[in-house]
Amino acid sequence: METIKGIQAGIIEDFEMFDDWMQKYEYLIDLGKELTPIEEKYKIEDNLIKGCQSRVWLHAEKQDEIIIYTADSDAIMTKGIIAILISVLSNQKAAEIVSADLSFIDAIGLKEQLSATRANGLVSMIKKMKLYALALNNK
Amino acid sequence: METIKGIQAGIIEDFEMFDDWMQKYEYLIDLGKELTPIEEKYKIEDNLIKGCQSRVWLHAEKQDEIIIYTADSDAIMTKGIIAILISVLSNQKAAEIVSADLSFIDAIGLKEQLSATRANGLVSMIKKMKLYALALNNK
Amino acid sequence: MFDLNKIREQFPILKKQVNGKDLVYFDNGATTQKPQSVIDAVSNYYQEENANVHRGVHFLSGLATDKFEETRNTVRQFISAKHNHEIIFTKGTTDSINLIANGFRSLLKKGDEIIISELEHHSNIVPWQMCCELSGSTLKVIPLLDNGSLDMADFNNLLSKNTRLVAVSHVSNTLGTINPIKEIIEKSHSVGAKVLIDGAQAASHICLNMQELDADFYCFSAHKMYGPTGVGVLYGKEEILNTLPPYQGGGEMIKEVSFEKTTYASLPYKFEAGTPNIAGIIAFKSAIDFITELRIENIAKYEDELLQYATSEILKIEGVKIYGTSKNKSAIISFNIEDLHPYDIGTIVDKMGIAIRTGHHCTQPIMKRYNIPGTVRVSLAVYNTKTEIDICINAIKKAQEMLS
Amino acid sequence: MFDLNKIREQFPILKKQVNGKDLVYFDNGATTQKPQSVIDAVSNYYQEENANVHRGVHFLSGLATDKFEETRNTVRQFISAKHNHEIIFTKGTTDSINLIANGFRSLLKKGDEIIISELEHHSNIVPWQMCCELSGSTLKVIPLLDNGSLDMADFNNLLSKNTRLVAVSHVSNTLGTINPIKEIIEKSHSVGAKVLIDGAQAASHICLNMQELDADFYCFSAHKMYGPTGVGVLYGKEEILNTLPPYQGGGEMIKEVSFEKTTYASLPYKFEAGTPNIAGIIAFKSAIDFITELRIENIAKYEDELLQYATSEILKIEGVKIYGTSKNKSAIISFNIEDLHPYDIGTIVDKMGIAIRTGHHCTQPIMKRYNIPGTVRVSLAVYNTKTEIDICINAIKKAQEMLS
């Protein structure tokens, strides 16, 4: 199991290869397309995070000590962003997730690349993922 | 009986002698001081014209064909302005008053000399005087 | 006469680059850009004339008051209202509608009905929901036809002697539909109902004549007509405004205040409590002057030309669907592209310097009607060009490529 | 550090001549003048950043939104509030008070009591009269002592378990009295009542700390603190704001709209319906920056120096009487001269370039209390000087001469 820190470093490296916004966006779009779809039964109101413009379904479950996230969105770039978050936080221990310092977001300039509404969505998504981990850990 | 037009011409002449606002104001203040006081019994709510800042009591009565105005105010410059209006409109026939063209006001620059609130007060005072004349004429 | 370059030159922001590209501003439905004359009017007010209006005896206060009232007079002329005191300054369309919804509430009882439509902006829905909830009256909704126009047959059925007020927009901010408000007003009046028109999307595009239109209330926002933010207009017929209770309490709106009994000022002051947005209201005059100098008929004609061009170009995009295709339409185009989310499209074309709006445009019932999460919306103004439309279409096609 | 010339240089209007004389602006209680930085912030917004805030994906919309929220953060810091979402933008103090009076109404029942004071501005009287009338609660009034301070003994007697809300001003706009709001808040809380402070005359003169003060609501206007017109702040404690129903319905303030059920957005948006005064709110930040750069303690100290000087000079005028002589006083001086009407004085000194206010200052109950038609009011700001005070006093003496 790679550490959260390690995975972030990898993402930062990936993004350093990109010259312009278009390559970054294309990468996000690709990630979005490749995201393992959430099981239909989890695409329910309870798992819905309503953003300003797009909707996100997020599901988390605990397997042994590990939290596994699956998610979906109706917008592909939103999906790409979730895919990155999942790659960093899924398959990690709850405690690690809750205390994770997600500095890669600033490092890859994701917030500046995104519109303010999307950046807000990003922040609330991270909050939600950490909350889920916390809740599952206490179960 | 001098005509409304004639009286106005006299006022315009008076004002032409003044070099500056101070002389005009002093003149208004003097007129205010000299204004024949209204009879106490007419200083009632019904005769009150409430301006923004000062109060004016206006009384009108008909003697033969002639309308006689008396008035008072708590502010002396307001009184001065009324004094001018009374000198023009009092002791005239109702019909003359109602149709009077009070061009002297523009000619002596009274509105520009006064603040916007006072200029509004002036307009509503004239309206009231004409209304009184109209009402008394129909009696 | 209608010199596009000269018009564009007046808008400093149009020279701006965004994300390294020349700005193409197609979000005029949200707010328009401002000509230099409006910007200067604000600065000039603060540099030369700033004072609180009304009641002041000093020079600056008189000057500010005169200019303030001059805008009121300009607005009256602009919409051919009968009296200056029928023009109430508010902070925007939303404020204007809420003012009426609040006042009207006191005239309503259980069983009374208010009619709105399915295409209204939330600002012309929520105040009436609140009004109905508090007064026990019922909200009825004129449904949409597929082409985005109102189902007038259904409207006729909804109208009854219980109808007290009909509140519809002049132009839909999402679909562009120009509603048949003259007909709506006549029919509503025939059953004794009052009519409020939300003119937020109309005032800078359609020539308005209140006396001819015979609307009881008409609302619009300065910021959507080349004017400053924070300024709105509520036009209301004198005799009806006089029957409504005041909205906010405060300075200016009173005649006399005592703890025993407070009496209210006459129109328009009764509805203008507190220090108004003096700078904005004074500068609003310059915005109206900008429109009247160009003549609104010319603006409408040019915008219609842009609309036709943009529509035909957008229709060339593969898999595109335009929402709002009624014959009588203003220069607003909402559309989606098959399999793509509007949000993704908006995010990508933004990087190419193009400002369009995506989402529900504060008209969630329309989204529900068409069962879509949102639309991409292009809304045009007098300073836009066909070249800009070409740039925008190319950007959208590029986005489509990236996303497919 | 505190360089008066440098301060004055920032205010372009102070270089103006009025009626051929250098402007002496002593009507700061009505509205203050604006520094160039505020004026430029408005222009800059319209020239570089104008777009509607929130919900937009495009660059300008994001920029405007960020700047807009930056002002909210600056306001929060300025008044040491706990959360940004406790800062609601309104169009002014009057709007802020009405928002609360409307929301609070739904929590009131017959027999409940609201306490205000005899020295309140109409904006802090009329909304509560309307609120009481509609809710069946009772309005109680803290009387004034002769020196223009609140009769705190009487306040203690008025307070009871029926008191639901106490609404008083921090500083009286007519008398200058600084009210003991900390004491009022503590005592009100001890009977379970909420407290609203009208801080219109305090925010640019007194250092504010919401967490220390523990006020439930605090209201003020940007235009009285070197900022733009049409912008106000309502500070409210999160937990209390959450219990209040929304005020206006419209865009931004909703979470979801359907004709069956509409749900409202969270703070602060729940109370910010419609397009706000974006330019004004963004420029308001520059006004607060102006104050914090000078440090409000320095401003207070200097204004107090001016107050002392002006008071002693005014007292030298024959037959003068000052209304409002409490020890704890802000730089506002109301007075009358024996046998003279304030209106006459104001009209004459205006001709000498001096802007003072005369009349009831939207506080008719104070006029009734002292049985006067109005007062002459000199209200000072940080850019005023002792020389200006001298000029003003001479002008008043000249007016006295002319009028006697």
Ligand SMILES: Cc1ncc(COP(=O)(O)O)c(C=O)c1O
């Ligand atoms: C004490 C006080 N309260 C309220 C107000 C009303 O403020 P605004 O007119 O900005 O709404 C004022 C302004 O005159 C004031 O001095």
Ligand SMILES: Cc1ncc(COP(=O)(O)O)c(C=O)c1O
């Ligand atoms: C049709 C319509 N009505 C009302 C509004 C609300 O206007 P404002 O936000 O200026 O109050 C808008 C603005 O988006 C609109 O387009």
